[in-house]
Amino acid sequence: MIEYGNTNADTVIVVDFETTGMSPDHGDRAIEVGAVKLEEGEVVDRFQCLMNPGIRINGFIEDFTGITNAMLKQAPPCEEVMDEFTDFIGDGNLVAHNASFDRRFLDAECCRISRNYKGDFACSMLTARRVYPDAPNHKLGTLVELNCLPNDGTFHRALADAEMTTHLWLGMLNDIRRGYRIESISFSLMQALSRVSKTAAPGFLSRWTGPPS
DNA sequence: TGCCAGGCCCTCTTTAGGGCCTT
Numbered sequence: 001m002i003e004y005g006n007t008n009a010d011t012v013i014v015v016d017f018e019t020t021g022m023s024p025d026h027g028d029r030a031i032e033v034g035a036v037k038l039e040e041g042e043v044v045d046r047f048q049c050l051m052n053p054g055i056r057i058n059g060f061i062e063d064f065t066g067i068t069n070a071m072l073k074q075a076p077p078c079e080e081v082m083d084e085f086t087d088f089i090g091d092g093n094l095v096a097h098n099a100s101f102d103r104r105f106l107d108a109e110c111c112r113i114s115r116n117y118k119g120d121f122a123c124s125m126l127t128a129r130r131v132y133p134d135a136p137n138h139k140l141g142t143l144v145e146l147n148c149l150p151n152d153g154t155f156h157r158a159l160a161d162a163e164m165t166t167h168l169w170l171g172m173l174n175d176i177r178r179g180y181r182i183e184s185i186s187f188s189l190m191q192a193l194s195r196v197s198k199t200a201a202p203g204f205l206s207r208w209t210g211p212p213s
Numbered sequence: 214t215g216c217c218a219g220g221c222c223c224t225c226t227t228t229a230g231g232g233c234c235t236t
Contacts, residue, residue, distance in 0.1 A: 019236050024219040028236080064236065100220045101235040125234060126221070139234070161224080197222080 011092035011185065013037040014169060015117070016161040018065045020057050022109035029053030030078060031067055033085050034158025037092065037167040041173070047088045048159035050075035065156045079088045079113050086115040093187050097140045097165045099123035099164065124169050124189060126194030130201040131172045143168050180205060 015035040021028035031053055037045040050143035052075040060070050075081075099121045110116055128138045132171065136147055140161060144151055149167040154160035173185050196204045 022236055025219085026217065031236095069221090090216065096235090098220090098233090098235040104219075105236090122215090123221090129217080129222080129233095137233075141220090195221090 010040045011090065012095055012169075013092045014038065014095045014102050014162050014166040015089075015106070015122075016096060016158045017091065017102050018061075018156065018158050019057065019105055020053060022060060022101075027055075028105075028197055029055065030082070030105045030109050031057060031061075031072055031075075032065070032158040032184060033081065034160070034162040035085070035088065036105055037088070037157075038166065038170075041170060045088075046159060046162075047085060047193045049081045050087070051078040051081040052076065053078050064135055067157075082109045082113055083115060086113075086117060087120065089117050092111060093119040095124055095165065095169050097123070097161070097168070098125045101186045117196060120187070120191060123194050124165050124172070127172055128168065129192055130193050130196070130198060133174060133198055133201075140164055140168070147171055176205065183187045183191050 001193060013035050014037075015033065017030045018032040019028050021032050030051060033047065035047040036043055037047070038120055052072050053209060054077065056069050057072065065085045094103075094106075095115075100123070103121050106117070125138050125140075128135070132138070132143065132146070136142060140162075141155055143149075144164045144167070147168065149164060149171060150166075151164050153162065163187070173190070175183060177183065193204065
């Protein structure tokens with residue numbers, strides 16, 4: 001059994017946002033959220049929804065994501081989607097690739113509707129830098145290809161990216177379990193692993209889990 | 214008009230700078 005989390009111990013939400021740009025502090029908004037809910041390491045639910053930010057998106061974002069202004073015009077407003085998504089999160093912990101980015105948008109959109117969430121974030125990118133230090137880079141697409149993870153060729157859409165991040169996350173859990181011959185990995189261990197230095201990571205894991213096989 | 218972020222890590226560092234990663 002895989003042990004997760006500090007709040008709801010067995011629930012992890014792998015989340016990905018598509019946005020109008022890089023910074024909510026400069027007026028950027030979320031335009032799509034996708035998420036995969038894991039309980040005890042098994043996918044139990046999914047969430048995907050476009051949302052209308054009330055502003056036009058530029059051509060770069062249209063080309064980058066495939067999400068058009070026409071699509072967003074027909075989408076429900078951000079406030080409605082985020083209210084529903086906050087319910088979906090519940091008190092689970094959260095995982096995202098480069099979590100600092102998704103956390104900023106989640107925080108900003110939740111703030112707009114006066115909602116909050118209890119869970120902690122873990123970053124699959126920072127963790128991957130420790131688990132796969134020799135990867136050519138730690139972009140999501142590279143790690144998916146490197147590990148032959150399931151994908152349908154769709155990138156930069158919220159649910160597709162969340163699905164790939166889910167496979168990456170579970171793959172890293174399994175690689176650590178196999179390498180260190182352990183049965184249980186806590187969410188907090190994965191969080192902490194992403195925060196130790198690259199060279200310290202193996203020793204750090206050994207202290208938590210025993211020596212590698 | 215042109216430009217615009219933020220958090221984290223690494224190292225030729227720590228009184229800093231540059232690269233990575235996300236849209």
